[in-house]
Amino acid sequence: MGATKLYTPPGYRILDVEGLRGLVSSLSLRSQLGGDPESWDIVEVGDGNLNLVFLVKGPNSGFAAKQALPYVRLVGDSWPLPLSRSHYEHAALSRQAEHAPGLVPAIYHYDETLALIVMELLDAHVIMRHGMIAGIVYPEFADDISTFLAATLFNTSTLAMPAEDFKGLIEEFAGNTALCKITEDLIFTEPYMVAGNNRWTSPWLDGFAEMIREDADLKCAISRLKLKFMGSPEAMIHGDLHTGSVMLTPEDTRFIDPEFAFMGPMGFDIGAIVANLLLNYFSQIGHEETAGARDGYRTWILETVEAVWTLFRCKFLDRWEACESGDGYPAALFGDPFGSAALARERGAFLDRLFQDTLGFAAAKMIRRILGIAHNIDLECIEDAEIRATAEARSLMLARDLMVNTECYRDIQAVSAAARRINGLAPALRRP
């Protein structure tokens, strides 16, 4: 990881509360907040792995300010990470706002030198991951994320774009290599080998970790997915679309933090959300007061998994059917009745392939959260190690099957059925 140099441009400085207060005082945002700068309530709340996040509140309104640091916050300056990720986040947020209006935070100010994005304060919203740990149902979520996915993925693909603009997008995001490299290493490589970054619930999962390191079919499958991740610019993807990148109320959903955005495989975004729903599903054993108390919530989660894919598929197809601007499958070739029937079948086959990609990437995202460096609070907050390991082992079992036997899963119902079945199994754990 140390290959990237710790570089900051002239004028960059790490902001603290007073630094941000001074900066905002000189911007037009000042009047938006109202009152005297000294009266503003500013706190740094970044609980993510990479950046500083400030919440700023004045008498009239508030906003959030996100500043990139020249290193990984979680690790410190021994792990440099380019500030340019803020540039890519800003570029992605702008395009997402264009294609999926109302589903990302509004941007109020962007300072490229400071790697600072000032955006809408989502005060009433909670991080979805936390809400799901608390067992909160989000009735609008499947509809909102399927809209977000269909809109952002379809509209940034050659199905909607002329080739020249599409290639401009590839060029625009090609430089976000350092962030892609994190994904390539931490998701697609390290969990499958002995690596210093890896950790898991030991000794309970030692057998599972070893089994996965020795599973040649799985290692071929993850490498095939890695190749696809590195060389499939199908659309501008969010790149880190887990339930920690979703902020919502029961009525409103926003997708945040697209700093990993680049032109990549569509299935990576869809798979990320499916994976995180499934991880939370298996984690419920650690969150319920009494056995079975969360069964209703479990049902909602799996219904949501099904709805995410099913709605996404419909919305993506609807957009495709209505669109004639893309250089892919040019409309001029499919005007006659035979052509349009064949194209309809072809669209179905495209979505079937995308479904397979989705499952593979979902599996990759599940495994890395259990054996790799970065874990999910859904599972981490379960204090009883045996219960946590049980949930984790079940997640690994489903993920392994999804990744190696992908073709056996013909529809999303097969996935939820497998999750339900595996949730009833007692995994063979290694006792201390």
Next chain:
Amino acid sequence: MGATKLYTPPGYRILDVEGLRGLVSSLSLRSQLGGDPESWDIVEVGDGNLNLVFLVKGPNSGFAAKQALPYVRLVGDSWPLPLSRSHYEHAALSRQAEHAPGLVPAIYHYDETLALIVMELLDAHVIMRHGMIAGIVYPEFADDISTFLAATLFNTSTLAMPAEDFKGLIEEFAGNTALCKITEDLIFTEPYMVAGNNRWTSPWLDGFAEMIREDADLKCAISRLKLKFMGSPEAMIHGDLHTGSVMLTPEDTRFIDPEFAFMGPMGFDIGAIVANLLLNYFSQIGHEETAGARDGYRTWILETVEAVWTLFRCKFLDRWEACESGDGYPAALFGDPFGSAALARERGAFLDRLFQDTLGFAAAKMIRRILGIAHNIDLECIEDAEIRATAEARSLMLARDLMVNTECYRDIQAVSAAARRINGLAPALRRP
């Protein structure tokens, strides 16, 4: 096509014989040529569609000079084409020379402003297409092109490169969109619809042209290939690797004119050469003095088709087995015996998929040469329209089957067998 503006940078001027003489007189190349500039023999010989090509000979040596024009030479300034293609050609030639030394012309001088590449004079070499029309056997060709393909494709993929360098390559070639657009339009779109650029041997092939325009399965297949062409940066490809881009003697082979180079699907290059060999195979009916006189040459062509793929496959696999530098299928994951056996199977599956891509792209390259704007001299030089149409119709029959029923072709022998079979059929032509 008219979207691109006719742009030339300050300092660019179209060279003529005297302009080139003056320019070279001021370069260190002068001493390489020897003698007095006035004594140099300079002729413009460009017979391609796009550029000026000068041959310059002095008492001591000679060279070729290729200058890009700001428009398509074949059409004139109504069809602008950016000079930057010279930049990409130079970049590609440099990398090809690095990976496949001795198989591309040496570069002596490059002038970015003039879009001028001065390179080795291949005085003893002929364009392969012309040699094949004359029935000349090139015993080294299959070995040379398979080396060129394996070396350039493998070494510019993530199988050999770290992801960051690989993405640098994607960025480096992302701007060559105008040349890609030519391919996207003329190969993957127009031959399958009514388009002003299209022409064919009429009325003989009218029925075939119509059949192809109404063939919904074929139009889905070509669109799937187009999508792959636009969004699969697997490796730096030559982008126009037909037998007119090959100059050779029976002992020496060089691959020229990579101005269409970009990060694309490997199968497009391999398919291009397979297609052009097959087109020449079918064209032999128009070149033989008496029926069957070229049977021996036909056999050599099909043996060469088989050898190109078979040798390529072996050489690509050899390189992969020996390489540990790529971020794809990282060596660290496959060190144990089970891992290495699984990886061996996986490599085979990778090559099997590449074979399918190769056949699809080969078919695309065959169809465009018969129904699209740019035809092959192999077929064009056949004066008898019925004989030419017979050869062309057979080419279309094979190409249609290769593109739609790709999966039925399990190995390259199945392709040559189909070519032999179809070469014995009498196509239903429309008589005048």
